[in-house]
Amino acid sequence: MNNSITSPFYIKKSKLTIDGLCPIFVRITIKSQRWEFSTGLKTAEKKWCNKSTKISGTSDATRLKNEQLKLIASKILDNEKVLYLTKQEVTIQTFKNQFNGVVEKPLRYRANPFAWWL
Secondary structure: OOOEEEEEEEEEEEHOOEEEEEEEEEEEOOOOEEEEEEEEHHHHHHHHOOOOOEEOOHHHHHHHHHHHHHHHHHHHHHHHHHHHOOOOOOOHHHHHHHHHOOOOOOOOOOOOOOOOOO
């Protein structure tokens, strides 16, 4: 079974804004299940490099956006490591929870479910 996590960045040309910018999305795939979300960054279609999955250029704004993409990629890798080190089952749902900081509450069981009755 393949437990690897892939997370390529891509632009969504179908969501082109009025000013000609495309939003940058990331698609996380675990065991052939996908989760896509926007990075909150936008770039011109002609500046996007599909091969290196980053914005081409040398301006300060371009460098800043590429650094933000690196930070998102490192957060994805960090969350993957945490899931493997804590020996949790790696699924899209557990990854989403870890990535978004959602903590699952453990179920509380009573020794006798009718103790309140007595």
